[in-house]
């Protein structure tokens with residue numbers, strides 16, 4: 001496919017955008033399909049009003065700090081569709097039961113806290129910045145050492161890693177860095193009724209596993225601890241990867257698309273990690289901030305973990321934004337000026353692109369920052 005060129009353009013996308021214009025990337029398939037770069041004389045986010053349901057939205061998940069002390073009750077779904085549910089949860093005390101999700105894989109991102117993830121595969125310590133992959137049907141419980149806050153991503157399809165293509169198999173992290181649990185020689189069960197190194201005792205001689213299937217819980221009771229695995233082998237298990245072990249790729253002369261930061265993929269979902277990295281300082285004509293776009297084939301969700309979010313004024317750690325298909329987003333006008341002398345970003349954020357539109361739940365509505373869609377006019 002040979003691109004057509006009409007009017008004033010930048011022949012190299014994202015570099016030397018014509019004076020007095022801003023660049024929009026209008027593209028199919030999340031920047032991987034057919035595209036057009038549109039050079040506009042106004043930022044497409046410069047609306048004076050929006051009437052109707054389609055708006056960029058922001059939710060302050062950290063605002064709802066209420067906990068009942070129960071993991072499942074406290075992990076509140078914020079956004080969902082048939083492929084993925086995105087929840088935010090808190091764990092303040094060791095769970096008194098094991099949980100098994102038979103509806104999907106779970107990806108837990110540890111926003112705050114440390115502790116242990118006990119599962120069929122053995123215990124695994126977790127800390128801030130960890131991704132914990134829990135395959136569908138694995139029994140587990142969380143034993144926090146301190147107040148733990150989690151972004152919970154539940155996918156209908158199997159979670160895997162993206163094809164690294166020309167980058168090779170050891171970028172952006174070496175797969176050898178992925179940690180898996182080691183079971184203890186006796187398993188985690190114990191005839192005395194107490195798990196070695198753990199606090200989960202039998203309740204009236206029974207251990208409980210709560211199984212979620214089609215959204216409903218079934219309570220299965222055992223007269224022994226069901227985490228009795230003493231050994232395992234194979235290619236499927238709980239996994240841990242810390243964002244500090246991810247080494248983002250960048251170019252000092254070209255603004256790479258978000259897909260360069262993909263960490264996990266599943267059916268209809270891509271999870272990317274934005275990390276501290278050098279900016280495009282090798283060519284003053286290269287753009288340092290993302291181009292405008294209306295991501296017509298994907299809804300786009302960002303969870304802000306820590307740092308300075310230079311392209312988004314007013315965004316704090318613990319916030320979640322939703323930029324739905326069909327309406328533009330991109331840097332706030334002031335962000336372009338703010339980056340002029342900046343050489344590095346210092347931000348950690350988790351992004352999800354979903355092929356199908358997401359619905360916000362009442363839990364998200366309750367913590368919405370209502371005027372977020374106006375934030376580009378400042």
Ligand SMILES: [Fe+2]
Nearest residue numbers: 293295300329
């Ligand atoms: Fe975007």
